[in-house]
Amino acid sequence: MNAWDEIIALRIAVAGLLDDLSPGEWDTPSLCAGWTVRDVAAHLTLQQLGFRDLGLLLKDRQRDMDGMIREMAKRRARDWSPERIRADIRETAHRRKRNPGVTPIETLTDLLVHGQDIAIPLSRSFPMPVEAATVATQRCLTMRMPPPLPASKALRGLRLVATDVDWAHGDGPELRGPIGVLLLTACGRMVRSSLLSGDGLAVLRPRAGR
The missing domain is CATH 1.20.120 (Four Helix Bundle (Hemerythrin (Met), subunit A))
Known part of the structure; x- marks a missing residue:
């Protein structure tokens, strides 16, 4: 890419x-x-x-x-x-x-x-290219400088698994979903949480105030 x-x-x-x-x-x-x-x-x-x-x-x-x-x-x-x-x-x-x-x-x-x-x-559509979203999500979860987004801390101790591309990150209870939704979640947007699944979702919800 x-x-x-x-x-x-x-x-x-x-x-x-x-x-x-x-x-x-x-x-x-x-x-x-x-x-x-x-x-x-x-x-x-x-x-x-x-x-x-x-x-x-x-x-x-x-x-x-x-x-x-x-x-x-x-x-x-x-x-x-x-x-x-x-x-x-x-x-x-x-x-x-x-x-x-x-x-x-x-x-x-x-x-x-x-x-x-x-x-x-x-209720409009906007592109979320899978490869670009994968690179962006990986960056959000691993960057040190600039400082990581505060919202990404809610995902610590979870294993994120994309359902539409071969990508996973972390260890712990699994949080599964489309890579674009995982990116939004890493950036503090839980608006698509209905598309997430796995045992990690129960861990994430209270951390994200849901």
Whole structure:
């Protein structure tokens, strides 16, 4: 798999998804807690900021990186029209540029997960390529830098087994499901938990607040 080819295809797919949204759909709560569809879409325009951009913003706001990213996304969602947001995503789709401190796999994961954050609440479809989702899930469960997502800690002590691709990770009670659902679960999205099975599900539910 070529990560950049997948990133480009997913950016174009996000722009296509946004093309058809009504004004009300832009304001729909996404799967990303506290963010609307518009906030998530605006966040995806921030994937190509450089060291200078981030350095100036951190110095100006004197806050943590996650807080800065949330603020930037919400501010851009307020300041940019839906037309400008989707045009920016489409026009910059082929740029092989990423934020400092992350690999292309994090950029890929961002698109896979945030695409579903937008699509699922709107009952829309968005691609979740199996190979890309497998690479992203493995990365979420094994990365040390950037720090692992807090949600992935809920999967510790479980053996994740994909039902649609030859992939498994970890030891313990089994949690089985499609690789795309396992990726969403690793990123704290339990919205597709009805597609999960195995003894590990009973372990996961209280950890995930379900």
